Amino acid sequence: MAQAPRITLIGGGLVGALLARQLAQRRFAVEVFEKRPDPRRAGFLGGRSINLALAERGLQALRTAGLADEVLLRAVMMRGRMVHAHGGASGLQRYGVDDSEVIWSVSRGALNMLLLDAAEASGVRFHFGQSLLDADFEQRRIRLADEAGTVREHDAGLLIGADGAGSALRATMNAYAPLGERIEPLGHGYKELEIPAAGALPPELVRQAGGEGRFALEPHALHIWPRGGYMCIALPNAEGSFTVTLFLPAAGAHPSFATLPDTAAARAFFATDFPDLLPLIPRFDADYAEHPVGTLSTLYLDRWHLDGRALLVGDAAHAIVPFHGQGMNCGFEDTVTLAQLLAAAPGDSASVFAEFQRIRQPNADAIAAMALENYVEMRDSVADPHYLAKRALGAKLAERIPGHYMARYRLVTFTHLPYAYALERGHRQDALLEALLHGAPDVEAIDLDAAARLFQSTLEPLPELRHG
Template identity: 65%
Template sequence: MRKPALTIIGAGLVGSLLATLLAQRGFSVQVFERRPDPRKHGFLGGRSINLALAERGWHGLRVAGLQERMRTIAVMMRGRMVHDLAGNTNLQRYGRDDSEVIWSVNRGDLNMALLDAAEAAGASIVFDQRLDGVDWQRSTLTLRDAQNIPRTHHAQILIGADGAGSALRAAMASMADLGERFEPLGHGYKELEIPALTDFPARQLPEHLREAAARGERFAMEANALHIWPRGNYMCIALPNAHGSFTVTLFLPNEGEPSIASISDARQARAFFERDFPDATALIPQLEEDFIGNPTGMLGTLYLDRWHIDGRALLVGDAAHAIVPFHGQGMNAGFEDAVELAELLEATPSDFTAVFAEFERRRKPNADAIAAMALENYIEMRDRVDDADYLLMRELDRTLAERHPGTWVPRYAMVTFSRIPYRTAFERGAAQTKLLRELVAGKSRIGDINLVTADSKVLALVGK
């Protein structure tokens, strides 16, 4: 039986992977993307936030046969490299060893590789096509190009992968109440860059890096780490890129002191960085230009009660469940969506109403769970990574995992190194965190904790 044609709105990360997976399964796939083709016109940077590719994301790439291709553009990160005000650093590993790591990947590089893969699989992608409206009775889209010239496209089955500001979601909301609500974080972000040593302006290269540059080294800091400068209510992070640069992201409250609103010119930006991130400042030669020139990104969480309209339209990825980026799981969750939907459609290609409903039933509880964990992780990253109680809980968490492998699994490991459903990780992680807090209450170091008692409580927790 011939499989029906599918139209995807959005050729970003999730849309491109989904197009690849569906085309590989024999579906006719047409994709419309509002931006120009980045392979021809360059990727529009300035507010990308580098991506942390974890096991869930790698699984999606493996299913599509793309793992080896993506290895060439990814950089391993062993843990968080915490920078204090004096410039001292401390590596906090993500997992037990180098088998439990995450990977930094530049959004533009990954997107372009996925576009190539989608077209190679047989999907058709049309760029510079902004969705302007949907005639639901006639199953017709109106799209407009960069010159605002309209075109129409007949599409009985629509999938929206067009991000947090989804045009398809807006069109669906005109047809049905989706129960949409957006909860802003109250923080924004600015993107900056630490260039590769080979690209550093010669006169601005810090003296301590000149020998490294002369040896042909590329990275200005430890390459295999996510660098973080926690400062309480705000922070700066830097993720490595394969060619040697770091994408730097400053997260600040929108209002107050300091805030996005309080830093209005290049001089203030320079003074702020020199005060709060002195060791990073010397590595950002275009600090003023990037801070003033790059847009301010908005952060928040999108919640929907409903992701689909019968068998006609479905939302996936950020279009359905945009989250804040502090667990590095937005892309990974979107790739899980793509795999789950492709597998459901392959199994039942003739009943889209049933497939879309089942997809929502399976994915929505997990999307809600990772949204909650991402918000919690922001507080951890900016406030707690250098806190004594947090470090003690973290050490005990690792100790119990070593003593009870498979029984006690740290929540971060469940989220990042496995494909355990997010909801399970959230619920089990909450129980484990409660127990850790009880165990470290009033303790100043790991040796003060009775590990026999800890072991017995672990066994009681899992019902043994």
């Protein structure tokens, strides 16, 4: 490793901090420049999702960094989707077959601070309050400015951008040599609200909502209020609260954020469309007024790197919408792949960066597509009888022929198989399920032996499934 280049990371968020840890563990000298202040001293700055869904891919990356157990101590298990129908009835749709297949709600701020501590303990040097101004890619130098406007220069060595969807390094690279950037807005936005811990609510209300202990709702679930075209979700936090996110069209026909201009209009909308949820948000008016509407887009790039000089990873290269809970997990997978490639060929960054994009870009494109599809499923399909019939048939086949059928969600969430494989396999499985249900819409009327033979004769066996 004596010949290993120095590495400069732009961005000390989740992916940047974990990548820094991975590289430092492989004896690279790593410095990180982050535009925000150190959250361990200044407090974590909001503006993005308060909590995130951690799944097997992200957990595996944390395992390679020796951090998984510590993270899980701070996480809340979610067994499945708790679907809240408009009439108030609710039911759990499990993500996996049992409690070995769950996802975890983690605090973005707490996880970021844990990763920063871990990276520093591995020898990484962090510089906070440092915004990237520009880069001289020929000389491998960058210019940065602190909050007071003081400008400094830095010899970058290898330059890696992990600075998120609004990446300053991506903008600088794109100005130097166009990357083929395409940003596709979803046309929907989001606003975050909060259900406090149960102690802050009337006990009778908590009982009616099915809460337990510190939690006003069932704690071990991701809650969804699907309303066809829009929805609310709620994720549990370790201290007992829930982060609620309203997803709505940005404009157009009612309801949209454009047609809910103030708290009075928003409260009336919730009273009609989410009557069981509204009483659980005592600070509704303040939350709605104070929290901005976030935007949702998918980022595509033709090129993620400038030969061997600069590379983009995580959201800086492939930001996606959040509806599969895989953005962080995908970025964490990036860190493992890149660290392994650099460790194997530390003196050939051009080949490493090209190979990194070759491996990861098809998978980033696949999860971007699946995240968009999952939005439709979450807001429209989870209460649809045909969707439920297809899900029930899939569950029967998964039990009968586990070597030939696994639901796409499980392939994505609980295995390490490539996202691109999960997308392709999922489409082929779905076509067979649709054909079976078209011939017999009642799941109980389907000949499961014949259905199993159809899958076994049409699809090759699943690869060896690698759980953590």
